[in-house]
Amino acid sequence: MQEHSDLMRGLGRTIAFVPTMGFLHEGHLSLIRKGRELGDNLIVSIFVNPAQFSPGEDFESYPRNLDRDFELAQKEGADVIFIPDGKELYPRNFQTYIELEKLPNHLCGISRPTFLKGVATVVTKLFNLVKPHIAVFGEKDYQQLIVIRRMVRDLNFEINIVGVPTLREPDGLAMSSRNSYLTPEQRINALCIYKSLKKAQELLEGGVNDAASIINAASGLIKSNEGTNIDYISICDPETLADMETINRPALMALAVKMGETRLIDNMILNPE
Amino acid sequence: MQEHSDLMRGLGRTIAFVPTMGFLHEGHLSLIRKGRELGDNLIVSIFVNPAQFSPGEDFESYPRNLDRDFELAQKEGADVIFIPDGKELYPRNFQTYIELEKLPNHLCGISRPTFLKGVATVVTKLFNLVKPHIAVFGEKDYQQLIVIRRMVRDLNFEINIVGVPTLREPDGLAMSSRNSYLTPEQRINALCIYKSLKKAQELLEGGVNDAASIINAASGLIKSNEGTNIDYISICDPETLADMETINRPALMALAVKMGETRLIDNMILNPE
Numbered sequence: 001m002q003e004h005s006d007l008m009r010g011l012g013r014t015i016a017f018v019p020t021m022g023f024l025h026e027g028h029l030s031l032i033r034k035g036r037e038l039g040d041n042l043i044v045s046i047f048v049n050p051a052q053f054s055p056g057e058d059f060e061s062y063p064r065n066l067d068r069d070f071e072l073a074q075k076e077g078a079d080v081i082f083i084p085d086g087k088e089l090y091p092r093n094f095q096t097y098i099e100l101e102k103l104p105n106h107l108c109g110i111s112r113p114t115f116l117k118g119v120a121t122v123v124t125k126l127f128n129l130v131k132p133h134i135a136v137f138g139e140k141d142y143q144q145l146i147v148i149r150r151m152v153r154d155l156n157f158e159i160n161i162v163g164v165p166t167l168r169e170p171d172g173l174a175m176s177s178r179n180s181y182l183t184p185e186q187r188i189n190a191l192c193i194y195k196s197l198k199k200a201q202e203l204l205e206g207g208v209n210d211a212a213s214i215i216n217a218a219s220g221l222i223k224s225n226e227g228t229n230i231d232y233i234s235i236c237d238p239e240t241l242a243d244m245e246t247i248n249r250p251a252l253m254a255l256a257v258k259m260g261e262t263r264l265i266d267n268m269i270l271n272p273e
Numbered sequence: 274m275q276e277h278s279d280l281m282r283g284l285g286r287t288i289a290f291v292p293t294m295g296f297l298h299e300g301h302l303s304l305i306r307k308g309r310e311l312g313d314n315l316i317v318s319i320f321v322n323p324a325q326f327s328p329g330e331d332f333e334s335y336p337r338n339l340d341r342d343f344e345l346a347q348k349e350g351a352d353v354i355f356i357p358d359g360k361e362l363y364p365r366n367f368q369t370y371i372e373l374e375k376l377p378n379h380l381c382g383i384s385r386p387t388f389l390k391g392v393a394t395v396v397t398k399l400f401n402l403v404k405p406h407i408a409v410f411g412e413k414d415y416q417q418l419i420v421i422r423r424m425v426r427d428l429n430f431e432i433n434i435v436g437v438p439t440l441r442e443p444d445g446l447a448m449s450s451r452n453s454y455l456t457p458e459q460r461i462n463a464l465c466i467y468k469s470l471k472k473a474q475e476l477l478e479g480g481v482n483d484a485a486s487i488i489n490a491a492s493g494l495i496k497s498n499e500g501t502n503i504d505y506i507s508i509c510d511p512e513t514l515a516d517m518e519t520i521n522r523p524a525l526m527a528l529a530v531k532m533g534e535t536r537l538i539d540n541m542i543l544n545p546e
Binding site: 002006009010012089091093094095096097098099100101102103120121124125128129150151153154155156157158240 | 275279282283285362364366367368369370371372373374375376393394397398401402423424426427428429430431513
């Protein structure tokens with residue numbers, strides 16, 4: 001991988017990189033298309049990263065379909081599909097991790113304490129292997145995106161991080177590999193996540209700018225659906241993720257909801273006025 | 274800095290890098306000479322890294338002499354002398370650190386809990402700025418050297434880490450910028466550090482292979498000198514730094530001793546047979 005990237009860099013080609021955990025859906029494909037548009041040489045990685053799962057989470061059962069992924073990535077114009085080996089990435093006595101002091105103390109970082117450390121670590125490793133000029137991430141994993149932006153700035157990686165808006169199913173559910181876990185009934189009820197974000201935007205447009213009231217309404221809407229369990233609903237500063245009480249400037253609304261055993265996330269920027 | 278290195282890499286030049294905290298002495302110059310020998314383009318950085326000092330340590334008083342350093346590095350053939358700005362390296366809201374889980378739980382890592390985290394973090398940053406093929410470090414900071422080797426392997430940096438043996442004053446004291454803190458009397462007494470390592474090697478050659486006895490003898494020798502305060506004396510595995518009870522294979526003997534307020538370190542590989 002490093003040899004290939006050295007060669008491309010030597011030829012003056014711009015390397016665009018799209019790291020994924022595979023089981024590609026339209027959301028991933030939109031990232032890959034963005035990478036294709038921005039880079040001369042497009043590298044897509046497929047790696048289900050054990051370091052970002054806690055014991056008891058779905059590392060083992062995370063959906064995988066390498067043959068299909070390979071075909072889809074190739075069809076979208078990937079020049080290289082990089083499938084690193086887990087034992088090579090995490091050899092015996094592996095012990096080096098990237099940790100951020102503040103951003104993980106919010107949102108998903110609270111109920112998934114090793115998640116963002118695992119993401120930051122594997123992304124650093126992949127950056128050193130792929131040596132991209134540009135890396136593309138989805139805005140659906142908003143906290144992950146800003147953790148990576150902060151890490152890139154703090155560690156002086158010379159890499160341009162590009163965010164791509166969330167893709168949704170026709171009814172509004174955010175695309176996610178984990179949607180494949182849902183039963184038909186859960187799939188219908190899961191729509192309440194997106195509806196709660198739309199409801200928040202409507203309330204704000206109607207003059208309600210008090211975060212607690214909006215969270216309360218969103219929470220009520222979600223709880224009215226069978227089999228939902230709210231992990232968090234937060235209205236916060238889009239840069240620091242610190243809670244906001246009043247929405248007097250653009251705010252991030254982010255939430256995580258369990259549908260049975262399946263944990264889904266979504267987010268939206270709420271714009272006052 | 275990154276532009277220069279991209280240019281050199283584009284021309285097929287091998288970049289050798291010697292990171293220092295300045296106040297250069299013959300020890301540093303031996304690293305710079307090694308870098309000159311190994312690289313087509315030689316980059317020396319000078320930066321007293323605040324992140325590797327704890328409150329109460331000597332960050333403020335650490336000796337500095339930029340003009341002299343500049344001259345010395347240039348004389349030894351440095352092509353670039355890189356003096357990063359502290360506020361640029363650690364901007365407001367900086368929060369990303371590299372942490373190792375095991376190696377820092379030994380030797381200097383115990384009494385200096387932020388030291389190795391600070392070193393690993395700044396070295397990662399400098400690697401991303403300087404983009405070297407080769408980086409040169411002194412064996413005097415043995416734990417730092419193996420932390421960096423482990424980090425390079427774990428984070429997939431494509432950089433060859435080269436260690437250079439410790440340079441000593443004619444009487445045997447390991448060269449260190451911190452030797453400049455010593456009073457003439459402390460300078461004389463500080464020799465006990467090196468003597469204790471020689472004593473250990475002699476005892477081993479005389480058939481004593483029990484680590485506790487050797488540490489005991491070394492400790493006695495040091496304590497017989499006025500104004501010494503032992504931080505640690507350790508005989509351990511050179512790879513993992515785990516304590517060894519019996520020296521039946523090459524062992525690292527490492528120690529830290531305070532001479533008044535000045536903390537000095539030294540080490541030696543003890544070879545049985």
